[in-house]
Amino acid sequence: MIEAGRIALIIALPVAVFSAVAAVAGARAVSDRLYKGARNGILVVFGLYTLALILILYAFFTQDFSVRIVAEHTSRDLPALYTLSALYADKAGSMFLWGWVISLFSALLALQARSNSRSAVSYAVAILAVTEIFYISLVVFGANMFASSSPPPADGFGLNPLLQNVGMLVHPPLLYIGFAGFAIVFALVVGALIARVPGTRDSGLVRRWAIFAWCTLGIGNIMGMWWSYNELGWGGYWAWDPVENAGLMPWLLGTAFLHSMATRGQKNYLQVWSYYLIVFTFVFTLMSPFITHGGIESPLHGFYGSAFPPYLLAAMIVVIIGAVWLAYIRRRDLKKEKRPASLVSREGVFLLTSIVLVVLVFVIFIGTVLPRIVEGLGGAKIALDRSFFDKTCGPIMLLLVFLMGVCPLFGWGKAVWRSAGRNIIFYFLAVIVVCGAILISGVGNWYIAVVVLCGFPLFVIIREWWRNAAARANSKGVSCLGAFLSMLNHNRARYGGFLAHIGIVLVALGVIVSSFYSVEIITTLDIGESMNAGKYKLTYNELVFKQDNVKVSAVADMQVFRNGRSLGTMRPSYDYWFSHEDFFAEVAVRTTVVEDLFVSLVWTGFDPANKGATFRVLVNPLIVWIWVGGGFFLMGGVLSFSFREEDRTGRKNK
Amino acid sequence: MKKKYVIGGAVVLAAVIYLLYLSFGSSVSYYVTVSEFYDRSAELTDTNIRVAGKIADMPVNWDAGELELEFTITEGGKNMPVVYKGTQPAGFKPDSNLLVEGKYGTDRVFHATQLILKCPSKYESIELE
Numbered sequence: 001m002i003e004a005g006r007i008a009l010i011i012a013l014p015v016a017v018f019s020a021v022a023a024v025a026g027a028r029a030v031s032d033r034l035y036k037g038a039r040n041g042i043l044v045v046f047g048l049y050t051l052a053l054i055l056i057l058y059a060f061f062t063q064d065f066s067v068r069i070v071a072e073h074t075s076r077d078l079p080a081l082y083t084l085s086a087l088y089a090d091k092a093g094s095m096f097l098w099g100w101v102i103s104l105f106s107a108l109l110a111l112q113a114r115s116n117s118r119s120a121v122s123y124a125v126a127i128l129a130v131t132e133i134f135y136i137s138l139v140v141f142g143a144n145m146f147a148s149s150s151p152p153p154a155d156g157f158g159l160n161p162l163l164q165n166v167g168m169l170v171h172p173p174l175l176y177i178g179f180a181g182f183a184i185v186f187a188l189v190v191g192a193l194i195a196r197v198p199g200t201r202d203s204g205l206v207r208r209w210a211i212f213a214w215c216t217l218g219i220g221n222i223m224g225m226w227w228s229y230n231e232l233g234w235g236g237y238w239a240w241d242p243v244e245n246a247g248l249m250p251w252l253l254g255t256a257f258l259h260s261m262a263t264r265g266q267k268n269y270l271q272v273w274s275y276y277l278i279v280f281t282f283v284f285t286l287m288s289p290f291i292t293h294g295g296i297e298s299p300l301h302g303f304y305g306s307a308f309p310p311y312l313l314a315a316m317i318v319v320i321i322g323a324v325w326l327a328y329i330r331r332r333d334l335k336k337e338k339r340p341a342s343l344v345s346r347e348g349v350f351l352l353t354s355i356v357l358v359v360l361v362f363v364i365f366i367g368t369v370l371p372r373i374v375e376g377l378g379g380a381k382i383a384l385d386r387s388f389f390d391k392t393c394g395p396i397m398l399l400l401v402f403l404m405g406v407c408p409l410f411g412w413g414k415a416v417w418r419s420a421g422r423n424i425i426f427y428f429l430a431v432i433v434v435c436g437a438i439l440i441s442g443v444g445n446w447y448i449a450v451v452v453l454c455g456f457p458l459f460v461i462i463r464e465w466w467r468n469a470a471a472r473a474n475s476k477g478v479s480c481l482g483a484f485l486s487m488l489n490h491n492r493a494r495y496g497g498f499l500a501h502i503g504i505v506l507v508a509l510g511v512i513v514s515s516f517y518s519v520e521i522i523t524t525l526d527i528g529e530s531m532n533a534g535k536y537k538l539t540y541n542e543l544v545f546k547q548d549n550v551k552v553s554a555v556a557d558m559q560v561f562r563n564g565r566s567l568g569t570m571r572p573s574y575d576y577w578f579s580h581e582d583f584f585a586e587v588a589v590r591t592t593v594v595e596d597l598f599v600s601l602v603w604t605g606f607d608p609a610n611k612g613a614t615f616r617v618l619v620n621p622l623i624v625w626i627w628v629g630g631g632f633f634l635m636g637g638v639l640s641f642s643f644r645e646e647d648r649t650g651r652k653n654k
Numbered sequence: 655m656k657k658k659y660v661i662g663g664a665v666v667l668a669a670v671i672y673l674l675y676l677s678f679g680s681s682v683s684y685y686v687t688v689s690e691f692y693d694r695s696a697e698l699t700d701t702n703i704r705v706a707g708k709i710a711d712m713p714v715n716w717d718a719g720e721l722e723l724e725f726t727i728t729e730g731g732k733n734m735p736v737v738y739k740g741t742q743p744a745g746f747k748p749d750s751n752l753l754v755e756g757k758y759g760t761d762r763v764f765h766a767t768q769l770i771l772k773c774p775s776k777y778e779s780i781e782l783e
Binding site for chain 1: 666670673674676677678680681682683684685686704716718719721740741742744745747755
């Protein structure tokens, strides 16, 4: 039966080829019928792909162990919730799901774009059809996605316990959705350049897709951090591993792209720059699986023995060469681009932001691939540790935080300080003086100065909101809150951007403070013994053994005190999983707005006579603000996404 | 107009290269396998390196009180004793691939500051870290 899925995808291939050809022919001949044919082809591909997906999911949920990927990644006792994660725990399965999301979005685009700027969309449909051909071929010919396991085992091997977590349930699909969304944006922008339809980049269609992809990818990355923190038991959330960088780099480039299209309705504004930004965003969405599938060796984890990296590398090279060639044959159109009159203006800051983001990606990219390049050139095998990234990316990220604070101070167009800006410069000088005083007097170290710097954009944004809301309340005679809400409603793109900035600054604060002020203590305790971590005292009261079908757990009972007052019990556990013949820790975290108390049971002998156990305890300040920042980021993304065309076109010098 | 961009670009590039250069030196370490290490042990002793090998099927000494882990890694027919201040990472068992980071001391023991375990390939699962 699963073979039918494979057949459906094989049938989808010629249909996708037809779509690509018909779309190009339709655009050249300006033929409605051909375009309709291409559109229907895209819908058929989506239908066939969905059929394959349903068959696979059916095999997963009915636990049909005669199917290879079901047998390899699930077992009878796997909770139904995580059956879905088992699909993308497989290297072919993850590519398969990603390809399906692309086919879904292509179908949506085909349905959305019935008439507007037809020929640009026509080329976009052709590009997406080719993309689908690539993904389907990878899954059908490059991997054993639909292979059966014969004879079928009585039970499956089971899903890696580390992946049985809500964070890991949503993290990969969010990344695929974000990547696929950027594929749509890429197709539309490139399609517009082929069709010579200026202004497509600035259309609501492209903007909405770009904001959608950017927001989903951002949240996907944050969910990855959340998973790492709550599941892996090392007490951190980001290690600058190549696999993590793989998800971050496309998002940073997508962010740069979004900032490069901040125009005031000028056609062709910075079009060369933003063209290359979206091209490289797309290339980095291919780089991401290239890295996770082993193209760049990750010291930690990834898919092993994947056949995909060479094809992905080839695809990246084809896209880059094709994009450069297209820019060359369309150089006359691209020459008409408009640039900001001055860097000391709001659009100037937008441009600077996108440049700084590109520099950041460049640095991360160098750090990720350099060891491999040096080795490939016949040099020594080298490794870079995470301090390289901290030292290079830290200052660049602070520059971005600073730019977020400066941006609202400038007006559009010429180099004018707005009246608010002239006042705020004094605040900014105060920040510099305070930071300098902190550093020179030795009261605090430079981390404090960094925190003060993060306060700068928050202050500027809130002040801006307050002024605007108050002015609106005055002139319309409504309450401040009402004025504030209607202000958000009337300029959703702009205020969504502010909300996202607040989110990013909160994430930055959480990251900086938790990196520098974290306290870590590892110690071995016997029953009844206590340990101190920061202001906390933890007493190890009991160790309870539990057994079920999949694992034996040793659950510690730790009573937590602060200033002599009991705060309750935390129960970290150390589990032995039969299927994997290995130990996995389940951490316990107590979260407050100020700090997290993170307790991980990292070793015990499973000996009822000697219940000595080793604990890793961390006091991580301000961690929760990383997740709260993610919430603000999501709100900002949703608000921006819901922008209305007239907000933008009707906007003057706001 | 052109000049402005060239100068601007050159300044940015110079700044980035300087930043990379500053950070690179202190963060880079040689990455060798156990047998490669012993071929160049004179040169690599007492410097920060990463050594790759498999956990040998030999006794693992874990002193819970002192939080000290003693074991051996092996590759290419050579064995290297390792001492690590800390606990066993998940998946720590004979035949697992392990990266140890630290220094090989004049006491002929590798003093690890970090253990990075690679998942045995039989799991074949994503473990996006």
